[in-house]
Amino acid sequence: MKTLGTKIAEYRKLKKMTQEELASKLNVSSQAVSKWENDLSIPDLPILIELSDIFNVSLDELIRQKENAEIARVVEPQLRKDPEQMMVKIVINSSDGDKVRINLPIPLVKAGMAIGMSMPQVNGKEALQGIDFEQIMKLVDQGLVGKLIEIESADGDHIEIFVE
Known part of the structure; x- marks a missing residue:
């Protein structure tokens, strides 16, 4: 802080x-x-x-x-952190009561994308499969930070993706 x-x-x-x-x-x-x-x-x-x-x-x-990670915003170029020092944070609260917190360094996300990895299912849920992490990385490179995605599925799963 x-x-x-x-x-x-x-x-x-x-x-x-x-x-x-x-x-x-x-x-x-x-x-x-x-x-x-x-x-x-x-x-x-x-x-x-x-x-x-x-x-x-x-x-x-x-x-x-x-830091207010709730608000997605574009940071001015001179105030931006190096994306190599940033994290993608995924928060999953499933309808079954599972709570999953994933913190991925951006270099790891980019490396995974480069070798064709896709997002794994969590507890059999496929909500993360449709997320375009390549597009998210492009937005991060342009200075977008904060909460980028919030999904509430029909069966009660709640997923949030932040970049900090």
Whole structure:
């Protein structure tokens, strides 16, 4: 989990700004920016709003410590993680009461696709068979992250696929 201070520092560096430059834009001291980035204090709400505008992120993205994997979104190129460092997470809650959690590194998914592997059945269910992982990988390469697929089958199975 990233703190607000960590996020401010990361976003500032992605914008190739110094603490002094950010402080100047916000009409605060560079010491104030340093305190925020070291989690010794937090900016007031009007400054948080300005920060979200400067960094071109939502207030939610800026201040929440937990990543919101529920929302599929396209991440700006300079803020994207390397897909080789990302995971595909599959959550299956079957009508039979089974709970399955699968975490697959994206390089493993791509390697499996390259040799023609398909998604296995889970507990005899075929809901995962129709998912086009090649298309999902293309979307990930274009910066899409979050919950990408949610399936509720007629027999009560619930499947979600996230990319983080």
